Amino acid sequence: MRETTRRRRFALPVVVALLALVAAACGGNGGNGSGGTTNDAAFDPNDCQGGTLQVLNQRDITHLDPARLYTSGGGNIPSLLFRTLTTRNREGGAEGTKVVPDLATDTGKPSADAKTWTFTLRDNLKFDDGTPITSKDVKYGIERSFAPELPGGAPYLRDWLENAAKYQGPYKQPEGIKAIETPDDKTIVFKLRKPEGDFPYLATATQFAPVPKAKDTGTKYENKPVSSGPYKVESYEKNKLLVLTRNEHWSRDVDPERLACPDKIEITSGLDAAVINQRLSTSGGDDANAVTTDTELGPSELARVDSDPNLAKRVAKGHFPYVYYIAFNPKVKPFDNPKVREAISYAVNRQSVINAVGGTALADPATTYLPTQKSMGHKDYDHFPAGETGNPTKAKEVLAEAGFPNGLTIPLTHTTDKGAGNGPEVAAAIQDALKQAGITVQLNGLEDEAFNGTVEVPAKSPGAALFGWGADWPSGFPFLQPIFDGRQILAQGNYNIAQYNDPEVNQEFDDIAKLTDLSAAASRYGDLDEKIGELALTVPLYHGKDLALFGTNVKNTFVSDWTGKYDLAGLSVK
Incomplete structure (x- = not known):
């Protein structure tokens, strides 16, 4: 996930003690990360239709064209409009990390070598204009996503x-992608150039949403996209208001994953974060x-x-799979010395870092790269x-073994974005902790564009930088x-900051990719994470x-470990 400075509103250290109470309040009845829901006593999925759900946001959706959206699991707002071959399981906590069928009848049938994947569409699928959804619509939707006009x-x-790297989309190459076959209106077959056991996860991406060729208007398609989901666009004023109303050609009979309780959803953007939280706290009028x-x-x-305590009951808690970390570039001294890197690992005070970002309600200490x-x-x-809280004594011992008995001075690059997980607050906490071990940290703060243009370019990448990484889907593959x-080291936009290139590890990635048993693959990724961690x-x-927060009338606010958010398609306001 290319979001190296994930935005977060951090609490001030003076309220850290209170955050533990928030965490406790979020358990049980608080919409938790283990399948819990809130206000469920009055929620009945068979009697939840009606009302208007209000969504109060700072930022607008980036695009309304599925080819231009970078989401998996159906996304959140995109999931209301666009169905894909597969999607995330609409349950709370860990159950929400499972991939399940959406437009398709199953999560795909792989060939023995996992290089061919076949999907069969459900019966009675329709667009919002009543026309049937066919496999050719899915194929065309994918092909559009290759067009340079739709990045x-x-x-x-x-x-x-297979042989798709140079394809330029249907506007320039209408013959399409030969590696995607549609032998009939219900079947779509993907031929891959190498085994990919994670293909069911990828098929949740919005690129897999069907688009009717006859309604495609190229770059203007997002002005009036054709919906395959439970809602359609009634009106849209960019950066202000998106209004969604029911797609009368959708039903739960053909979509068991989305409840779609509200009759209308109004998404207001351009609001200040403090205003949003205040309105949700007060929960008056429509804000309920x-x-x-x-x-x-x-x-x-x-x-x-x-x-x-009533406000505490209206706090939803999630765990989006994301890790913040110090990234080393061993090609820069003294980080070429493993003992130096180990000494820093011992010296880091994770509690001070967590305090800097708002406390234990907003962060868990991490000793593993893979999230939990x-x-x-x-x-x-x-x-x-x-x-x-770190072990500066052990850090000094290891530093002496590295040849620095009197300590050393190192640089640390970070973003200047206050409130980001790799911003100045975290950098200062690390600087203070390493000082206790005899390591002087010289901070180098850069604005986001300069940060990415430095850290993500191997020729410029510093010896140590604060970085963050999130998974495109909840599997070890897109995380590790x-x-x-x-083979993923790039001249620009490089996330392998260490420029680590071990043929055995590269081969292990290939071997795991051959597995279509996702549980078996997960176990192997865990072993690999532990090995690299050494x-x-x-x-x-x-x-x-x-x-x-959520309003007093909002129900069924479970949170999945895929998105870290509650699912709009499952909420009720009646």
């Missing part, structure tokens, strides 16, 4: 499909029917939770055990391979949590 979608298919999909709790809301999701293959290890596969190429700092 922004996930890049995997260009690499995965409101949620947000991009604004987390701020300091004032966290403080109020301590004295307002079972679907990723997480293994609980700590190669450099130093407790949550871009960071540790030597090299101290990174210092995992923390895995983020997500806390968001």
Whole structure:
């Protein structure tokens, strides 16, 4: 996931003590990360139709064209409009990391070598204009995503499909992609150039949404997209208001994953974060029917939770799979010395880092690169055990072994974006902790564009930088391979900061990709994470949590570990 500075509103350290109470309030009845729901006593999925759901956001949706959206699992707002071959399981917690059928009848039938995947569409699928959805519509929707006129979608298919790397989309090459076959209106077949056991996860991406060729208007398609989901666009004023109403040609009979309870959904964007949280806290008038999909709790809301148990019940808690860490470039001295990297691993005070980002309600300490999701293959290890507050004495011992008995000075590059997980607050906490071990840290703050243009370019990449990484889907593949596969080292936009290139590890990625048993693949990714962790190429700092308020009338606010958010398609306001 190319979001190296994931935005987060951090609480002030003075309310850290209160955050533990928020965490407790979010358990059980608080919409938690283990399948819990909120206000469920009055929720009946068979009697939840009606009302208008209000969505209060800071940022507008980037595009309304499925080819230009970079989402997996159906996304959140996109999932209301666009169905894909597969999607995420609409349940809370870990159950939400499972991939399930959407337009297709199953999650795909692989060939023995996992290089051919076949999907069969459900019966009675229709667009919002009543025309049938066919496999050819899915194929055409995918082909559009290759058009240079429609950038922004996930890049995997260009690499995965057989002989598709140079395809320029249907406007320039109407003959289409030969590696995608549609032998009949219900069947679609994908031929890959190498085994890809994660293909069912990729098929959740919005590129797999069907688009009717007759209604395609190229770059103007997003002005009036044709819906395959439970809602359609009634009106749209960019950066202000998107209004969605029911698609009368959709029903739960052909879509068991989306409840689609509200009759209408109004998505207001361009709001200030403090205003959003205040409106959700007060929950007056229409705001009682409101949620947000991009604004987390701020300091004032966290403080109020301590004295307002009713407000605590309206906090949804999620765990989007994301890790913040120190990334080393061993090609730069002294980070070429493994003992130096190990010493820093012992010296880091994770508790001070967590305090800097808002406390234990917003972050969990991380000693592993992989987040804790079972679907990723997480293994609980700590190669450099130093407790949550670090071990400067052990760090000094290891530093002496490295040849620096009197300490050393190192640079640390970070973004200047306050509130980002790799921003100045975290950098200062690391600087203070390493000082206790005799390591002087010289901070180098860069604005986002300069940060990415430096850290993600191997020729310029510094010896140490604060970085963050999230998975495009909850599997070990998109979390580990871009960071540790030597074949993924790029001249620009490079995320393998260590420029790590081990042929055995590269081969292990290929071998795991052959597995179509996702549980077996997850176990192998966990083993690989543990093996790479011994090299101290990174210092995992923390895995983020997500806390968001919702209005008093909103029900069924479960949170999945795929998105870290509640699912708009499952909410009720009646």
